[in-house]
Amino acid sequence: MRIREQSQLYPPITKPTASPWQHRHILDLDDFSRQEMEFLFHTADAMKEILGREIKRVPTLRGKTVVTMFYEPSTRTRLSFEMAAKSLGADVTSITAATSSAVKGESLVDTVRTIQALGSDVLVMRHPCSGAPYLVAQQVASSVVNAGDGWHAHPTQALLDLYTIRSHHGGVEGAKAVIIGDILHSRVARSNIWGLTIMGAQVVLCGPPTLLPRFWGQAYPQAIIEPDIEAALADADIIMVLRLQRERQQGGLLPSIEEYVRLYQLDERRLALAKPDALVMHPGPVNEGIEIAPEVAHGAQSVIEEQVANGVAVRMALLYLLAGGAH
Amino acid sequence: MTEALLIRGRLFDPGQGLDRVGDLLIEGGKIAWLGEPGLAPKPDVPVLEAQRLIVCPGFIDLHCHLREPGQEDKETIASGTQAAARGGFTTVCAMPNTQPPLDSGAAVDYVLKRATQEGAVRVLPIGCITRGRKGEELAELGELAQAGAVAFSDDGNSVADPRLLRNALEYSRSFGLPVIEHCEDASLSKDGVMNEGWTSARLGLRGIPPAAEETVVARDIALAELTGARLHLAHLTTAGSVELVRRAKEKGLPITAEVTPHHLTLTEERVMGAEWGWLGRVPPRHQPLNSCAYDTSAKVNPPLRTPADVLALNRGLQDGTIDAIATDHAPHRLVDKLCEFDLAAFGISGLETALAALLALVHIGELKLETLIEALTYGPARILGRDTQTGLREGAPADITIFDPEAQWVVDPQAFASKGKNTPLAGYTLRGKVMATIVDGRLVYKDDSL
Known part of the structure; x- marks a missing residue:
């Protein structure tokens, strides 16, 4: 005792x-x-x-x-x-x-x-x-x-994203990481904001205002909100494209999928604004032709399959x- | 106890500007005499020592959910009124969102009868505005008034159809009873579970924007102006709503408004855990969530808002824009709250913590004691047309609350008389405690230490 x-x-x-x-x-x-x-x-x-x-x-x-x-x-x-x-x-x-x-x-x-x-x-x-x-x-x-x-x-998606970036760029310190798309409904975006920021990257968020409301600026002061996709992509080191769910259009948050494609799809023209060695990432499953053009999803800069592995x-x-x- | 002498209490009645130590004699359910200590005309009655305690008019709660009939596993008239007594409330208004709803004379009758049989305090039922609270056709407001309803409300919902609300306001004028609106645009608040703001963005929860309340407040004010009817706005939560009501009152419209203790003391950050949200405590933005986040005890409708809103509500109370404090006591079972945040019931069991939570504002100098007591007594009494029966004066009903403004206690929901243990204040140390509650001269609650 x-x-x-x-x-x-x-x-x-x-x-x-x-x-x-x-x-x-x-x-x-x-x-x-x-x-x-x-x-x-x-x-x-x-x-x-x-x-x-x-x-x-x-x-x-x-x-x-x-x-x-x-x-x-x-x-x-x-x-x-x-x-x-x-x-x-x-x-x-x-x-x-x-x-x-x-x-x-x-x-x-x-x-x-x-x-x-x-x-x-x-x-x-x-x-x-x-x-x-x-x-x-x-x-x-x-x-x-x-x-x-x-x-x-x-969190495990964000960790494997960071791990994938590390295997290509050695780390994210000082890198510009752009997350594009349906930020509001995205758990991947939220965890990546934390993960990327803790590891020293500058996070830039980009999406239609209905999917990236104003009050996000107060929630994540560590991130930059850039509604203009061209400005967001300029000199980016990492581009994370989020899946766009069709419900968003049905819920009245978007006028049409076609307009989303016109305004926010990551295509080759937009990708060219980023650094030449920028990584293209996507948590999957990919809607090819909606949030990302097929030639980008399967292009030389895409690490989407590696993310899975x-x-x-x-x-x-x-x-x-x-x-x-x-x- | 129909006769008693309260001695050496601090007699406090903001309606009469009364604040002095004295004795108060109760006889036959009424206040028979009050005056200097030791001078009572009939000192040979049971004595209640009230030294260092505040003796004030009994609190009136314009807004509580007693759940009976239909949801007796959440609360009954017996348990709910005992909770009221412990909280210092001598009168409570029972909201009609029961099962069945109080949309008929018989249902109002039932509540009054149960209250007479089992109620610890006075219960004043509120009748529905629309049949079945469905927002489709008017309830028989005349029958409800005759049965004893003191106001009309579809609380829990707004009357979505503006034409129907207009008719309700017009029609209610013949009874002189207020229409109480729960202001919420169901489309703007759809599926929302907390305030829309940085906390909801952070937690990934669907938000209820302030505009869900303010658009309906603005609409209702316009309809009150159109009809000239008495409109009372329940549980305001936003700075914008306060401003709308302030302007309406400046125009002289017969509008009144209430605020809850939780919206005056807690902010949206309380959802992140018990250490945040109380009296403006806001976590730094880089603060990691802990496993106590998504605290369903802070899930309430309308939701806890921002520090700026809390400040505006407080200012509104001080300048008379807001007339009354009402608890919106909403008891729930453990299982209604021990679940995913999205699935948890809205509501806070508030009767037994109201005074102590509000006194915290007095202790930190954010609210005057007379403003607080006024908002718990004369404020609601005027809305109900009962202000002549309120107050520490000879001949008035002996509805009296006695509290110790200094006594510290730790909130333990298991000790609540209410069946609803759902409070965001569990474990908080509060200063200020109800010591006794007297209704019609009857001692309905007495603290063990008294």
Whole structure:
């Protein structure tokens, strides 16, 4: 009894480690430091090496359980997480809105408590409501990874974007990064504003005013709002094109898709305004011929496919760091 | 207790400019005498020691949701009026968005009957403007008035059709009762869950722009001018609305307005977590969200707005543009709030924290005590035409609130009498506590320490 009390009074001194990793959950990038991101990217380099091997599998997370819970349709993100988890030897369980008790009216909180009771180390979740992962993180002991919540955040997408940029330009310090399109509804834009800014880039946002309202300037003073696409693209180092959903036109936010194409599509003429080595990125799925011209999406400056490939390595690194691999 | 002597309290009545230490004698449900300490004509009655406490007219809440009939799992007339008593309210007006809505004489009757049986405080029902609150045809306003409704409102919705509202205003004139409008353009606010601004942009939540309220305030003022009817605007939240009402009053229109304690003390940033939004505390823009963000206890309609709006509401209260403070007490079950922000119910359980939250403004010098008490007593009383029955004066009903302006306490929703534990003030330390509430001479609430 006394010994226990003493050990509580004097917790064992842990050796200082080189790891700057602080995260239990990955909810957004707003709480990341530059050191943490660098550390993650170093880890992702190692994962990329594993993925280049003939047997793309290591037993690092054997015995750990990763649950993916997708309340919104997704192919690439879910697959990417599942491949990442399996490559590290973790057990993977998948739940979708259609297979969960949500269809029976069970609340999200009850569902995740059940998952917790059955045992999970990392819970990867996508949800149509902004903030849902924050609610879940308060309810469960396992790590929560936000794989996209409503309009709010998609931190792993932004991390793989940064990782992709790093592999081409070495980093983003001082770079001009332009995000074009439906900013208002974009979780990718929001997370990238944080990620790019923390890593030292200057973010420029460009889109029709209905999709990039005035009050955004107050929310993200670190970004520049430039409604004129030519000015936005001038001397850009990085161009991120966002997907335009057809609902935006139906919702009255745009007069027509054709007009959007005329005013905001990234085509070769506009791309020429950016630096010659500017990277063209897109979180996918791409609407070719709408937000981006096909010849740009498949052009020499496009790294869209690379983004997908890097997704697995970055997510492996995240799962590794979260599920105890770092300790 | 129909007879009692309150001794050595600070008798405080802004309507009479009264603020002095004295005794107050209650007899037969009325205030029988008040005056210098020790001089009461009939000192041989039970004594309530009120030293260092403020003794003032009972608070009147123009706007609360008692949920009965139909949603007794959220609140009942019994639990809601007990909450009112704990909050120092001696009279509460019950909004008609119950199930069924209070759109008939029988429904109003039911509420009055239940209130007589189980109500801790006086309950004044408000009847619907339109049948079923559907905004399609007028409810039988005459029948509602006869049954005892004190005002008409479709609270929760605006009357969207301007012609229908015009008719309601015209028709209501024959009863002399106010029409209370919840000002919200449903198209502008569609699917919105919080104020539209930097916080909603940051959180990725759909916003409700200030114009959703202001366009309806402007329309309603025009209709009040057209009809000459008495219009009362519920829970104003924006600087623009205050300005519109100020100009309407300068023109001499018979318009009144209310504001809630939460819109006077909290801003939109409260949605980011309990450390933000209270009394103008705004996080720096680079502040990371913590896991307490998306706090559904701060989800309320109309939404918490910006510091500039809070300031304008406060100024409006001080210059008389805003007549009354009303709680918009909106109790909900735990499950209605323990969910995704988009899916959570709107509303704050406000009766039991109203006074202490508002006293915070007095303590920091942003509001005068007499303005505050006026807005909780005479302000609403005048709107209801009950100001002659209000006040610390001989012969008036003994509706009295006694509070300690200094006592500190920590808000613990589990200790609420209300079934609704949904408050953004949980865990806050507040200064100012209701010590006793007296309705018609009956002691309906007494703090344990008294």
